[in-house]
Amino acid sequence: MRILVISDSHGCNDDVAGVISQVGKIDMLIHCGDVERDEERIHAMAGCPVHMVGGNCDFNLDLPREEIFMIGEYRVLLVHGHMHRVNRGVDYLRKIALREGYHIVMFGHTHRPFIDIGDDVTILNPGSLSYPRQKDRRPTFLLMELDEDGIAHYGHGYYQGRFADGMI
Numbered sequence: 001m002r003i004l005v006i007s008d009s010h011g012c013n014d015d016v017a018g019v020i021s022q023v024g025k026i027d028m029l030i031h032c033g034d035v036e037r038d039e040e041r042i043h044a045m046a047g048c049p050v051h052m053v054g055g056n057c058d059f060n061l062d063l064p065r066e067e068i069f070m071i072g073e074y075r076v077l078l079v080h081g082h083m084h085r086v087n088r089g090v091d092y093l094r095k096i097a098l099r100e101g102y103h104i105v106m107f108g109h110t111h112r113p114f115i116d117i118g119d120d121v122t123i124l125n126p127g128s129l130s131y132p133r134q135k136d137r138r139p140t141f142l143l144m145e146l147d148e149d150g151i152a153h154y155g156h157g158y159y160q161g162r163f164a165d166g167m168i
Helices: 013-023 039-046 091-100
Strands: 002-006 028-031 050-052 066-071 074-079 104-106 113-117 122-126 140-146 152-158
Touching: 002 013, 002 122, 013 039, 013 140, 028 039, 039 050, 050 066, 074 091, 091 104, 091 122, 113 140, 113 152, 122 140, 122 152
Parallel strands: 002 028, 028 050, 074 104, 104 122
Antiparallel strands: 002 140, 066 074, 113 122, 140 152
């Protein structure tokens, strides 16, 4: 199973279409918020199940603030993160995950890619497709793959679209 995880596209749905094209066939799309517009278009272009939450810039969209769902045997919490203190780190998310029994927490908001694979919980941020803030300023996404044993593997990728040279 191949899962594309994106965040903080901020209405740049051509970037969403571009990264879907770049990665090829996916079985699920997850958007960690700050969609800003045309969430129906994202559902249509994904061609697979979509999980999407609202972020701090999604004023006019009717999106949930969090979503809980299963990926294989993994219980997943999806949030944007602006209400979970992510600008100060992931300790608060980790406490929630451990208390509530989540195996994976996915968030956005910081526009910086992040993977922390722990013994009890994995915390992921795909970064931003449209307005990256990490040092190299390259647009990022995350691919999650479940192997034939149902074990999850994760990796960030660089979107090769309009900002492929890292310049904004």
